[in-house]
Amino acid sequence: MYELLFAGLANVVQFKYLLPLFLGTLVGIVGGALPGVTITMTIIVVLPFTFGLDPLQGLAAMTGVYVGGSAGGLVTAVLLGIPGTPSAIATTFDGYVLAKNGEPGRALWIGIWASFCGGLLGGVFLIGATGPLARIALEFGPWEFFSLFVLALSMVAGLVEASLLKGLLSGMLGLIVTVMGADPVLGHERLTLGIPFLAGGIDFLPVLIGVFAFAQIMTEVERMGGGATLAVAVDRAANLAVSQLKVIWEILSRPFILLWVAFIGVLIGVLPAIGGSAASMMAYDQAKKLSRHPERFGTGTPEGIIASEASNNANVGGSLVTIMAFGIPGDAVTAVMLGALTIHGIQSGPLFISQNAQLAYGIFAAYLLAHPIMVLILAVGARWMLRVTTVPKAVLFPAVLVLCTVGAYALNNTMANVYVLLVFGLLGYGMVKTGFPLAPFILGVILGDQIELNLIRSIMTDANPWLFITRPISGGLLLASVASVAFALWQHRRQQAKLSGSGDSSDF
Amino acid sequence: MKRIVLVALALLPLVAQSQYPDRPIKLIVPWAAGGDTDNIFRPFAPLLQKHIGQTVVIANVGGASGTKGAKEAKDSPPDGYTLYAVHDYIHSTYYTGVADVTYADFEPICLISSTASVLTASPKTPWSDWKALLADAKARPGQISVGATLGSTSHFFPALIEKAAGIKFKYVSYEGLAPRMNAILGGHIDLTDANMTQKGKVEAGQLKFIAIATEKRNPELPKLPTLKELGVDVVYDVNRGLLAPKGTPAPVVAKLESACAAAAREPAFAEAMRKQATDVRYMDRKTYADWLKKNDELNKNLAKDLGLLKR
Numbered sequence: 027m028y029e030l031l032f033a034g035l036a037n038v039v040q041f042k043y044l045l046p047l048f049l050g051t052l053v054g055i056v057g058g059a060l061p062g063v064t065i066t067m068t069i070i071v072v073l074p075f076t077f078g079l080d081p082l083q084g085l086a087a088m089t090g091v092y093v094g095g096s097a098g099g100l101v102t103a104v105l106l107g108i109p110g111t112p113s114a115i116a117t118t119f120d121g122y123v124l125a126k127n128g129e130p131g132r133a134l135w136i137g138i139w140a141s142f143c144g145g146l147l148g149g150v151f152l153i154g155a156t157g158p159l160a161r162i163a164l165e166f167g168p169w170e171f172f173s174l175f176v177l178a179l180s181m182v183a184g185l186v187e188a189s190l191l192k193g194l195l196s197g198m199l200g201l202i203v204t205v206m207g208a209d210p211v212l213g214h215e216r217l218t219l220g221i222p223f224l225a226g227g228i229d230f231l232p233v234l235i236g237v238f239a240f241a242q243i244m245t246e247v248e249r250m251g252g253g254a255t256l257a258v259a260v261d262r263a264a265n266l267a268v269s270q271l272k273v274i275w276e277i278l279s280r281p282f283i284l285l286w287v288a289f290i291g292v293l294i295g296v297l298p299a300i301g302g303s304a305a306s307m308m309a310y311d312q313a314k315k316l317s318r319h320p321e322r323f324g325t326g327t328p329e330g331i332i333a334s335e336a337s338n339n340a341n342v343g344g345s346l347v348t349i350m351a352f353g354i355p356g357d358a359v360t361a362v363m364l365g366a367l368t369i370h371g372i373q374s375g376p377l378f379i380s381q382n383a384q385l386a387y388g389i390f391a392a393y394l395l396a397h398p399i400m401v402l403i404l405a406v407g408a409r410w411m412l413r414v415t416t417v418p419k420a421v422l423f424p425a426v427l428v429l430c431t432v433g434a435y436a437l438n439n440t441m442a443n444v445y446v447l448l449v450f451g452l453l454g455y456g457m458v459k460t461g462f463p464l465a466p467f468i469l470g471v472i473l474g475d476q477i478e479l480n481l482i483r484s485i486m487t488d489a490n491p492w493l494f495i496t497r498p499i500s501g502g503l504l505l506a507s508v509a510s511v512a513f514a515l516w517q518h519r520r521q522q523a524k525l526s527g528s529g530d531s532s533d534f
Numbered sequence: 535m536k537r538i539v540l541v542a543l544a545l546l547p548l549v550a551q552s553q554y555p556d557r558p559i560k561l562i563v564p565w566a567a568g569g570d571t572d573n574i575f576r577p578f579a580p581l582l583q584k585h586i587g588q589t590v591v592i593a594n595v596g597g598a599s600g601t602k603g604a605k606e607a608k609d610s611p612p613d614g615y616t617l618y619a620v621h622d623y624i625h626s627t628y629y630t631g632v633a634d635v636t637y638a639d640f641e642p643i644c645l646i647s648s649t650a651s652v653l654t655a656s657p658k659t660p661w662s663d664w665k666a667l668l669a670d671a672k673a674r675p676g677q678i679s680v681g682a683t684l685g686s687t688s689h690f691f692p693a694l695i696e697k698a699a700g701i702k703f704k705y706v707s708y709e710g711l712a713p714r715m716n717a718i719l720g721g722h723i724d725l726t727d728a729n730m731t732q733k734g735k736v737e738a739g740q741l742k743f744i745a746i747a748t749e750k751r752n753p754e755l756p757k758l759p760t761l762k763e764l765g766v767d768v769v770y771d772v773n774r775g776l777l778a779p780k781g782t783p784a785p786v787v788a789k790l791e792s793a794c795a796a797a798a799r800e801p802a803f804a805e806a807m808r809k810q811a812t813d814v815r816y817m818d819r820k821t822y823a824d825w826l827k828k829n830d831e832l833n834k835n836l837a838k839d840l841g842l843l844k845r
Binding site for chain 2: 077165166211212222225227368375376377479482483486487
């Protein structure tokens with residue numbers, strides 16, 4: 027294993043891989059730092075540029091974007107109090123306070139080094155666990171995969187902040203989109219309305235771009251209502267210089283917190299459908315509960331920054347495990363990463379590592395190397411990164427939209443996908459406006475075919491429907507999905523009760 | 535000045551035409567990456583690229599027994615920038631009614647390889663040889679599961695064995711060799727059509743080869759019996775070639791043909807195919823066109839014999 031890893035590292039330090047990795051990380055950090063531009067959007071924008079590269083080059087770039095994006099959010103979160111990405115929300119709680127209290131350099135560097143440590147801990151897990159988990163995944167028959175996908179969908183529907191009903195409806199809508207076109211087994215056409223283009227089914231990438239990039243940018247445009255720029259004044263004179271050793275020691279002197287939050291990050295990454303923002307919030311919450319000084323949280327304690335940043339970067343490692351071993355995307359970001367793997371000719375799943383060892387370890391190596399590159403870029407460019415946020419959104423968003431449209435076109439070089447993007451952009455915008463969460467929808471679109479295929483395979487293998495429940499792993503997974511829905515119901519009810527003061531909750 | 539620019543612009547398409555190829559070429563592989571078609575065209579693509587002088591990008595378009603990719607290829611503009619990696623399934627999926635796409639919707643460019651089918655069993659099955667499998671299949675008709683791309687070659691091959699040996703299998707849809715390998719290694723299906731590309735897994739004890747569908751034993755694995763010597767009269771191989779959408783201009787097809795011929799002759803391709811236990815089998819477009827026609831007739835009869843003919 028270590029030989030393979032060293033070979034992978036030796037491979038990736040070649041200029042032809044290092045360059046895309048560096049550029050990817052840079053773009054990821056910038057995208058992550060830009061408020062309103064999510065990691066998902068950044069990955070979508072970068073992906074078409076990697077089409078012509080060899081698989082490892084392309085994947086090195088994508089890995090860089092993912093790692094960079096998770097760290098980039100912290101710059102604006104700490105220095106401006108605006109999380110560049112949702113996964114940096116918890117970083118503002120203490121990071122921004124500490125920066126305001128006159129220690130912006132310390133706050134920033136604690137965040138950067140915590141990201142670095144968390145990311146590397148995630149990497150250790152990624153390298154160690156992917157193989158064994160892939161062997162477990164091999165034991166998964168169609169029943170287990172079916173139940174696993176159902177669990178992923180129900181978790182996402184239950185965990186969204188909106189109502190459970192809307193979450194489930196949104197997921198269902200996503201599943202319906204996948205039913206369009208030829209059926210996956212014998213190619214009978216369904217819901218095609220006689221339109222030839224629909225006969226081939228709808229590619230998920232234009233849908234994803236439409237729903238995530240287009241619809242979200244539209245709401246941002248609406249919010250800014252014109253040519254306004256960020257209202258926050260950037261204090262360019264802020265002194266970011268700080269003793270690195272002291273900062274690193276501040277993190278390493280809290281090994282227990284660091285390990286625990288990294289563990290939470292990895293765990294949430296491995297579980298399908300939860301994502302980085304939940305990881306950092308949960309880790310922050312945990313760190314506060316376990317701390318000897320919980321009252322210091324929110325007043326600029328380093329522990330708060332460490333918890334948020336270490337966990338959201340560890341989360342990246344965890345979710346890469348799930349993509350590589352099971353072929354299941356955890357959230358929107360990993361869904362695009364999975365799409366990137368497929369576009370580069372990789373069938374992720376139980377056999378990926380054993381069949382493509384060189385490529386798999388190349389990705390591991392790229393993941394590890396992205397971290398020092400990230401620190402380097404931030405060390406040189408943190409100050410510049412702040413300037414980026416002063417770019418008027420009126421300039422930024424049209425540029426992102428154009429890149430998204432080009433990306434949709436470049437996927438197959440057909441205009442049809444651009445129309446798909448437009449249709450789903452409008453649909454996504456409508457969903458945002460009416461309070462339907464987007465994540466269950468997109469997960470439905472991504473998992474729909476696999477759910478259907480595995481259902482068909484199960485029944486073709488054995489007509490007995492009870493096998494879904496009587497096979498222990500499958501039954502356990504289905505039970506967990508029922509439990510997750512029940513838990514969501516309970517939680518919504520409790521929130522409703524808290525809010526209204528009465529036990530009445532009509533809208534769950 | 536303005537007029538000159540306009541004339542220049544008007545001439546641009548002509549210039550572009552004469553300089554084919556001036557942008558990357560997409561090669562549609564209608565199955566998942568890591569399957570055998572993918573494994574054969576991945577080493578071929580860079581060689582084709584070398585001789586055609588443009589980037590060749592493989593696009594894996596799986597689904598509906600490989601016919602989703604076939605439809606996409608058929609509907610692509612016939613300009614030589616979309617190619618299609620095909621094998622015998624194009625005939626079988628047409629006659630079994632999976633798709634309306636036939637070989638006649640395309641311009642043949644060249645045939646490049648031929649891979650013999652091997653009947654392969656999961657390591658979790660109890661049989662060590664064909665005799666044990668046959669006895670079990672007779673005892674439990676319709677219970678031994680076979681993973682197959684329905685209506686395609688991996689369905690035809692076991693169906694031919696069924697007919698020759700007088701047994702009955704149960705079919706489960708697993709499209710392409712890569713997902714079938716996942717399923718058979720985990721023991722979720724019992725049997726499948728595979729080929730010598732999976733030799734490494736057999737040596738590692740992850741798979742069991744039962745018999746090969748060739749006339750003579752394969753020198754790479756001389757211990758593996760042929761179906762014929764076991765009394766099952768089935769010889770079956772899968773032939774892979776390149777097609778372009780119908781209406782692709784003749785000069786473009788000619789250019790592709792000569793690049794394909796040069797690529798198929800490369801020692802690197804021979805070496806890659808040797809590792810996959812696949813024969814390099816080159817045919818120019820004329821020979822390939824005749825061969826396709828004959829093969830189509832053959833598959834129609836096969837579908838009829840197997841009771842799978844739907845048109």
